[in-house]
Amino acid sequence: MSTEGRAHRIIVVGGGAGGLELVTRLGDKLGKGGAAQVVLVDRSPTHIWKPLLHEVAAGSMDPHTHQLEYVAQARWHHFEFQQGELTGIDRGRKTISVAACVDLDGTELLPARDLSYDTLVLAIGCVTHFFGVPGAAENAIALDTVDQAERFRRKLISACVRAQNGRGRIGEDGRPRVDVAIIGAGATGVELSAELRNTAHVLSAYGLHQLDPRRDVRIHVVEAGPRILPALSERVATETTKLLHKLDIEVLTAERVTEVTEDAVLTASGKRIDADLTVWAAGITAPAVLSTLGLPVSRMGQIIVKPTLQSEADPDIFAFGDCASCPWPEKQGAVPPRAQAAHQQATFLYGALRARLAGKPLPSFGFKDLGSLVSLGHFSAVGSLMGGLIGGSMFIEGLMARVMYSSLYRMHVMALHGAVGMGLDTVTHWLRSKTSPRVKLH
Known part of the structure; x- marks a missing residue:
């Protein structure tokens, strides 16, 4: 119990894969019996597993059938949901500031407000990093949210329909053509390229266009490094490259993008890659708000945490997932920003927070790369x-x-x-x- 005579209040900011798993388990164990108040804060009203967004962008997944309403999950699993974006932390008063929520017409639904906590957990993920490339933020589509993925899908269908009716690009062979450039050959970029090849076939089969799905819908994957999938083994990268070539997907490595225009991608080597649509999947960075909270952050803007996942500056504040820089002694670095890491850390924190409430010492997190x-x-x-x-x-x-x-x-x-x-x-x-x-x- 806190000094105010109420149940210990745990606030988790961020309803991504790790954050939602954590509040669900804490709610079932602590919230149901009143041992703690468990609160989830997120700027969106719904959850979708982020690794699925490339499928949403390609149209192979309907997001509405896979989204989960936070309010419903809170009702089922005994936690509270507060919608809004984190804007600040007052560590002295032990409160967080949450921005107002507005509807599609700009009408305020919920006012800006402060929420008190006894234990705070930050799990707000990451955002796309454009690296200051001219035109990238304006002319390329990121895949951070469902709305962005859906926007890309609609633009892809429109580009195919325009092309078949002579309103689009004409290739060197005189045939109508659609070019899609994917900047970044990590997992998101590679997976999206394959999904898009399948989409081109399906759109043609349903008569939405008469373009040749392989010859007229061209997909280009552009990577600044020497090979695709730099975070994975060379063998995985090599075999994946072979499969992409079989799908008639052009893979360009060692090509650093220097500018993105409305209809092309320009590289440092002087290449111009035609692009009716451009997707930016070249990197991630921590949300800017993290650097304003008064907590130590890494070079990438992530909250620096101890092996217990507590912030170095405040034992009442934890962070995990993509927004945290967690030590990985075995690799003499930090735990990589992957879904499996967030899942393991959510499981760890479920046990660690229960131990904390019981007055027991906190264990140390150990990442297991599967x-x-x-x-x-x-x-x-x-x-x-x-x-x-x-x-x-x-x-x-x-x-x-x-x-x-x-x-x-x-x-x-x-x-x-x-x-x-x-x-x-x-x-x-x-x-x-x-x-x-x-x-x-x-």
Whole structure:
């Protein structure tokens, strides 16, 4: 109990994969019995697993069937939801400031307000980093939110329809053409390129355009480094490059982008890559608000935390996921910004916060790298399993990799709804797929 005679108040800011898993488990364990007040703060009213956004952008996933309402999850799992964006922290008063919420017409729905906490957990993720490239923020689309992914999908369909009616670009062969440039060949960029190739085939099959899906819809992946998937092993990168070439996706490496215009991408080597649509997937950075909170931050703007995931400056403030710089002694660096890290840290904090409320010492977090997987949609998947999972490292591809990639999302759903809920969700989406086109067409 706090000094004010009320239950200990835990506020988690950020309803991403890790944040929502954490408040769901804390609500079920502590909130249900009144042992603690658990509050989730997020600027959006709904949650979607961020690794799915490239599928939303390609139209192969309808976001409305995969989004989860925070208010409903709060009701089911005994926590409170407060909508709004974090704008500041008063560590002396132990309050956070949350911005006002407005509707689509700009009318204020919720006022700006302060929320008190006993324990604060920051899990606000990351945002796209444009690296100051001229025209990038104005002319390229990032994939940080559902709205951005949906905007790209609509623009893609419009570009294909315009092209077939002679209102778009004409290629050197005199045929109508659509060019898509994806800047950045990390997991998001590579996965999006494969999904887009599938989308081009489906749009043609449904008659939305008469373009040749491979010859007339051209996809370019531009990477500044010497190879794609720089965070993964060279073998995974090599095999993925081969698969992309089989899909007629142009892969350009060692090409640093110097400018993005309305209809092209320019590189340091002098290349001009035509682009009706440009996606920026070249890097991430911490949200700017983190550097205004008075807490130590890393060079990338992440909150620097101890092995207990507590901020170096304040033991009552924790941070995890992409917004935190957590030590990884085995690699003499920081824990990488991956979904598996956020999931492991959410599980760790669930136990650590319970120990803290019981007056016990906090344990130290240890990251276990279980490998990485890259999905190429309906075509294939590649990746590697490693660490404690198999006791070494193993390259996988094809059906096995696709099944394991799909299981990552199912594990997230199970963390939110339990095993029965996950099973029902899986069956529901399978049944829906039997009466819906493979790509969202409107």
